[in-house]
Amino acid sequence: MKEVNACIITIGDELLIGQTIDTNSAFIAQELNKIGIWVKRRVAIGDNKEEILNTLTEASKENEVIIITGGLGPTADDITKPTLCEYFHSKITIDEGALQNVKDIFSKLNKPLTGRNLKQAEVPDNCTVLPNLRGTAPGMWFEKDNVFYVSLPGVPNEMKGLMQNSVAPKLKDSLELPAVVHRTLLTSGIGESTIADVLEDFERDLPGHIKLAYLPSYGMVRLRLTGRGSDKEMVDQEVSVQFEKMKPLVAEWMVADSDISLQQAVSNLLKKLGKTVATAESCTGGYIAHLITSKAGSSAIFNGSIVSYSNKVKENVLGVKEETIRNFGAVSEQTVKEMVQGVLSCIDSDYALATSGIMGPDGGSVEKPVGMVWIAVGNKNNVKAAQYKFRYDRTRNIEMTAQAALTMLRGFILEQETLKD
Amino acid sequence: MKEVNACIITIGDELLIGQTIDTNSAFIAQELNKIGIWVKRRVAIGDNKEEILNTLTEASKENEVIIITGGLGPTADDITKPTLCEYFHSKITIDEGALQNVKDIFSKLNKPLTGRNLKQAEVPDNCTVLPNLRGTAPGMWFEKDNVFYVSLPGVPNEMKGLMQNSVAPKLKDSLELPAVVHRTLLTSGIGESTIADVLEDFERDLPGHIKLAYLPSYGMVRLRLTGRGSDKEMVDQEVSVQFEKMKPLVAEWMVADSDISLQQAVSNLLKKLGKTVATAESCTGGYIAHLITSKAGSSAIFNGSIVSYSNKVKENVLGVKEETIRNFGAVSEQTVKEMVQGVLSCIDSDYALATSGIMGPDGGSVEKPVGMVWIAVGNKNNVKAAQYKFRYDRTRNIEMTAQAALTMLRGFILEQETLKD
Incomplete structure (x- = not known):
């Protein structure tokens, strides 16, 4: 089965001057991985039309899925929407559902509605609108030359709702996806090098489609096995067998046998x-x-x-x-x-x-x-x-x-x- | 004065499956900005040789500075070093200073030294070694076709020490850099849209080399003015004038007039x-x-x-x-x-x-x-x-x-x- 690759593009000058730490990409990557889409690359670029257009063109050559976040706010530095219109040759139109959503939110908050807020309901006319239940900027889904493009707001809570409720299910329906299985265990009080020595033989003997990764942080090391294949159940079973082999080797330092803190x-x-x-x-x-x-x-x-x-x-x-x-x-x-x-x-x-x-x-x-x-x-x-x-x-x-x-x-x-x- | 552009490349599968949130890029971006280098793009890719080589080639076309982090650990999934050797046509050699550093750290920690730890002192023979005082993996500085490449360990604390003590000063010495000035204020209790309405005229009247950005998070909005130019003192003064103009407009909601929490x-x-x-x-x-x-x-x-x-x-x-x-x-x-x-x-x-x-x-x-x-x-x-x-x-x-x-x-x-x- 062909691997389905994705690129995550985050937009905003704040990412490039380091004022904001990007937590969205990690969340999106997790959600895509869960449904068997491999994130090949994450790119952060500024609020710059040429950069956005170039990055979209470039990403579309190597990926079937492109997820874009950020730059959808109501202020002048947010230029994602007009740039998407240029890229997809769209005209701007008002989406009635999104408009009602903006009105509902402001009436619930008991805040005055300005023209700037109403602009949030404007969308390119050739996209599928993904309703945002947590904020005013809707998600937008485009298809062009067999690539799916999704544009999401940068506010983490809104992006998460859209990603889980709309984007992931819609991608699953639209693509034939391979199975990806992760199993993770957590160790404490042992260094990455020492654990790598302990697991040297185990790692060498792993089948080619199962990989071991070491993820150290703050005195802890996570050990993650990742398997890929066409049959979900089979990969699951193969990874489980290897995982059970690995556990006794690190039992002394194992704090949890799942991906928890x-x-x-x-x-x-x-x-x-x-x-x-x-x-x-x-x-x-x-x-x-x-x-x-x-x-x-x-x-x-x-x-x-x-x-x-x-x-x-x-x-x-x-x-x-x-x-x-x-x-x-x-x-x-x-x-x-x-x-x-x-x-x-x-x-x-x-x-x-x-x-x-x-x-x-x-x-x-x-x-x-x-x-x-x-x-x-x-x-x-x-x-x-x-x-x-x-x-x-x-x-x-x-x-x-x-x-x-x-x-x-x-x-x-x-x-x-x-x-x- | 020509703008000096940088690309930050972070390497590691853990970034692509979303198991790790990348905080390094934000820190590096801040440090580069402080010395007048504009980060044009941040890219995260996996532990994959071809991907790393392609990304380096691609980044070198548009940037004078390339900062790479991650993949320098002692385990098998860390392939940055051999890949850099291929890219720069280097041979591996032992750096005596780095070797002594590894030995010192292990003797202080009173831990046994394994062959795997000693490998941390191996470096490509055509790089300048940047000593890492906080860990075993040294930084590596390369020059090729008028582009500076720096490879740093992914452990945040080690990367930070190297970035501040070696990389930033060395870049300042090696490049003729423009001035970039940021001034930020923090507001609380007002939405991005409302504040944008208040600041509409102010923003429109800003000179072309000074930009206003809205950075919302958790009920707060940061307002950031960024100015660029050739004369540091002049840009500083111009940004200050605009900043003082902006302050009274948002005085009601201003919590701090600097970039603090x-x-x-x-x-x-x-x-x-x-x-x-x-x-x-x-x-x-x-x-x-x-x-x-x-x-x-x-x-x-x-x-x-x-x-x-x-x-x-x-x-x-x-x-x-x-x-x-x-x-x-x-x-x-x-x-x-x-x-x-x-x-x-x-x-x-x-x-x-x-x-x-x-x-x-x-x-x-x-x-x-x-x-x-x-x-x-x-x-x-x-x-x-x-x-x-x-x-x-x-x-x-x-x-x-x-x-x-x-x-x-x-x-x-x-x-x-x-x-x-």
Whole structure:
């Protein structure tokens, strides 16, 4: 079966000066992959007519599907729509459905409707309009010389709705697609090189249509097997066989055997056990609580957190002894252990974790340099602490601390639950 | 003066299946812009030799600078280095400096050094090696037919160090560069269309070498003026004149007159006043505390947060009355007001904010649908609350709630400080 290739084109000067991080392309790529379309290339270009026209022409030579986002807003720097008209030799017309949608949105928001807003209902006359239920700019679907072109608004939430509800189903109906199967597992606490040594023979012996990729990030490495073929069920089975072969080889470091985050793996474990966790966060400043609560359903396993950024909060709310901080410092084994005990008594929970460290760029000393962190995990009977030294910038140090704390917590929970048996 | 154009090429299958969000390109684009290099295009391609070779050839036709990231890791799917050797007709050689760097890193980490790690010191013999102080893969600088090519590791922290310490200075030395000046201001609480109407005349009257861009995100709109020219000082002055003309037109909604985030604007305001803030977070789950503490120096204005995800924590830690929750619910004006009072008494602070809402996708009802949020802000004398209705997915609802709460807090602080005068 012939591979169906796609190109994702994102439009907007903000992408080229680096003011905006492009999250749309990753989402679109995921959705296309799910239905067996291979993204061959992602291109970001500016709000420039010639660039847009050239990129469309170029992309149409190598791809059957072209997804375009951005530049559909109501302001003067948004030139995607007139440029598409030129490319497809279209005239502008008002789409009645899109017009009604704009009117409905503004009446719901109780905001005055301007001429600029009404222009959002203008579309090229030779496109199929894809209704946007989340915003004013509709999606537009074109066909030209056996290539499908889809133009979507750049607002992530609107693009996502259109992609899932209209574009993916319509592409599935319009194309004969091969099967692509991904299986991913997550490891923690082992480097990419070491894991590659462990998997050297396994990787060499993989059949040609199944590939292994290493995706490292923040102390974690994801291992992804990707298989392709014409028969979905067969590829699925072949990838599964290889995946089950790989799992025992990395069992020691495996945190999850699916493509989920570490916090999701910890949440799933707690849910399975019917247990809860609380966090006492100094240097992570609420980031771990945020990671846990960013997933729906977290209230079943999470009651709350004390973000004790100042020493006073550590003492007054968490009950860390004043002399502990005086004698050992806020970044110490003793302090994080008392933080765990403190948060367990103020927030009723089965497990707790605590973090305290120097995230930088300032605040370090010779004995306690930037990047030094103490983490404790525990329950009512038992508290464990460990020291870490990270050597990155503030953002990454916070991220690394959160991942290390969740990994430690997961290990502690598994240990405690085994002890019980 | 001739414009110097650049193309950023990111390599890795993980970008094409959407498993990784590319943050490197935005950073590189920012750094290039700062020194007057215009990024014309960003391209993401897979770990595929032919694709890499074609993209390099194609990019070299239109750009004087090509920055490549990714694919330099020690595993089999990383093929950038051999492909660069083919493109530049190089032989592989060991770089002694890079080798020493690999050895130093592993001895510091106290980890065993494998042959795979040592391979990181291999470089094409006709490149200039750019030392990587943060990791094992060095940067590589090539020149061919008046085009500069730079290959950098994909690990963001390593790429950033190389970009700032080696690549940007070396490009400045090697090219005659035009001046590019950006000035940005941040607005909150007004839509892109409305602001575009307000600025219609201003935008039309801008000189040709200065452009206005609208960058909307999460209830905020950034307005960016970009000027270009040969004389840095002159462009700077011209952009400043226009920027000062624009400011009074949007004064009502302006939160900051520089390219900073809302949380940074709130932090700066508190720092200027010598005041502190605490947060009591239910639906935002620690996210606001995280936003505030993600910037260095936040301990001067932030003592801590109570993440009261469960009602018990609202009652036991924050002292919200049990009957308040019973009579009005956790998502109510009364509850968030008591949360503000509660957090002010448990965490000594001048100001506080509280959030409680239904972020979705589940948990909504007819009276309290998904997206409904109550936010309160206050100090010891005065507490104000407001209801919001967001209509997005969980992630965006959390983000919108945080932005709304910080905007409300900022307004409240300004009001209180004016009352005092």
